[in-house]
Amino acid sequence: METQLERVALFEILDRMKRIEADTILLVVDEKVWSYYKDRFDIDKISQFKKVNLWVAPRGEEAKRISEYEKCMESFLEKGVHRNAHLVAIGGGGLSDFAGFIASTIVRGIKWSVVPTTLLAMVDASIGGKVGLNSRYGKNLIGNFHIPENIWLCSDFLKTVSEEEIQSGLGEVIKYSFLSKPIFEMVKNRQPLEDIIQTCAQYKLDITRQDLRDGNIRKALNLGHTLGHALEKAFSLKHGISVFWGMVLVFHLFNNEKCLENLRVIKDSLNWKNDVPPWSVGSVPVKKIISYIEKDKKIKSNNKIDLIQVSDIGVPLIKEYNLIELIDKIEEVLNAPSRLTL
Numbered sequence: 001m002e003t004q005l006e007r008v009a010l011f012e013i014l015d016r017m018k019r020i021e022a023d024t025i026l027l028v029v030d031e032k033v034w035s036y037y038k039d040r041f042d043i044d045k046i047s048q049f050k051k052v053n054l055w056v057a058p059r060g061e062e063a064k065r066i067s068e069y070e071k072c073m074e075s076f077l078e079k080g081v082h083r084n085a086h087l088v089a090i091g092g093g094g095l096s097d098f099a100g101f102i103a104s105t106i107v108r109g110i111k112w113s114v115v116p117t118t119l120l121a122m123v124d125a126s127i128g129g130k131v132g133l134n135s136r137y138g139k140n141l142i143g144n145f146h147i148p149e150n151i152w153l154c155s156d157f158l159k160t161v162s163e164e165e166i167q168s169g170l171g172e173v174i175k176y177s178f179l180s181k182p183i184f185e186m187v188k189n190r191q192p193l194e195d196i197i198q199t200c201a202q203y204k205l206d207i208t209r210q211d212l213r214d215g216n217i218r219k220a221l222n223l224g225h226t227l228g229h230a231l232e233k234a235f236s237l238k239h240g241i242s243v244f245w246g247m248v249l250v251f252h253l254f255n256n257e258k259c260l261e262n263l264r265v266i267k268d269s270l271n272w273k274n275d276v277p278p279w280s281v282g283s284v285p286v287k288k289i290i291s292y293i294e295k296d297k298k299i300k301s302n303n304k305i306d307l308i309q310v311s312d313i314g315v316p317l318i319k320e321y322n323l324i325e326l327i328d329k330i331e332e333v334l335n336a337p338s339r340l341t342l
């Protein structure tokens with residue numbers, strides 16, 4: 001089964017749900033999104049064609065709790081679910097990770113579709129089948145792979161997304177601009193954001209079709225992430241913002257002037273507003289950052305780690321480093337943060 005990616009207007013989503021070949025729909029929505037958009041979804045209208053069971057999950061990351069999983073699961077099971085039911089998720093990445101995990105486990109797995117409602121979910125989180133929950137021991141430690149049948153991209157939802165969340169999504173768009181030449185060109189030529197979103201989503205879909213389980217080229221999507229995750233925790237940054245600074249750090253570590261120059265072009269074209277490096281304010285928590293890097297889930301048993309670099313636009317390289325040598329290098333640059341400019 002392959003995921004169908006389609007651009008739709010808000011008013012068309014109900015129609016897409018009607019067309020799903022299932023007599024029951026489990027509709028899982030983000031609480032905040034539902035408060036803004038429920039009037040646009042006339043459930044009674046679909047109920048004439050299908051049984052609809054609605055679950056309104058707490059907003060964003062709050063949905064990805066084990067306790068929330070239990071509540072939602074029991075509610076659906078109480079009403080009766082069979083293998084032919086279809087789950088539809090409407091929300092950002094938090095909601096789609098949660099809802100996809102429900103879809104992957106309820107009665108051993110049912111089909112599902114997703115309507116991503118944040119920029120980050122449109123270009124990244126809703127694509128590629130990684131679904132899951134958080135544990136008190138870490139994020140996304142409980143999870144599965146479960147490919148959605150449909151991704152309905154509807155940029156109308158972006159009108160209510162906060163500027164901070166939009167900037168976070170742009171961090172991922174900037175990442176894609178380095179991985180794909182066509183995306184770089186679209187961004188550089190200031191094409192409409194809706195078109196850029198669709199191309200980024202299609203790019204990730206193509207990559208994950210070839211490599212579902214991060215064995216090979218899917219790793220390239222990690223550009224900016226290994227160091228970004230450590231910065232995200234050390235400076236409490238939004239995810240996409242930390243990916244951006246993770247890229248800046250990688251480009252500086254390996255003196256990649258060409259990429260830094262391209263980064264300036266890309267960020268200006270996308271109206272990027274987070275130009276102040278997190279390490280330029282106060283003292284840099286170098287030890288903290290290093291300790292987060294050392295805890296990275298992706299460190300191999302031989303103490304090596306893959307880091308994604310870019311030799312040219314559209315040419316990512318997966319390079320393996322000795323963790324200790326890499327950390328020495330990172331410590332050196334972070335101890336002279338004034339040189340780490342954009």
Ligand SMILES: NC(=O)c1ccc[n+]([C@@H]2O[C@H](COP(=O)([O-])OP(=O)(O)OC[C@H]3O[C@@H](n4cnc5c(N)ncnc54)[C@H](O)[C@@H]3O)[C@@H](O)[C@H]2O)c1
Nearest residue numbers: 032059060061092093094117118120121125130157160161
């Ligand atoms: N599965 C994957 O491959 C993958 C990839 C990247 C990120 N993720 C996950 O995605 C999550 C982050 O997702 P996100 O950035 O979309 O944030 P989110 O889902 O946490 O949503 C952020 C906030 O925006 C609100 N919101 C969502 N849509 C809105 C809209 N249209 N209008 C107004 N408010 C809206 C939410 O209620 C929430 O308060 C994390 O849990 C991360 O682990 C998953």
Ligand SMILES: [Zn+2]
Nearest residue numbers: 172225239243
């Ligand atoms: Zn990311």
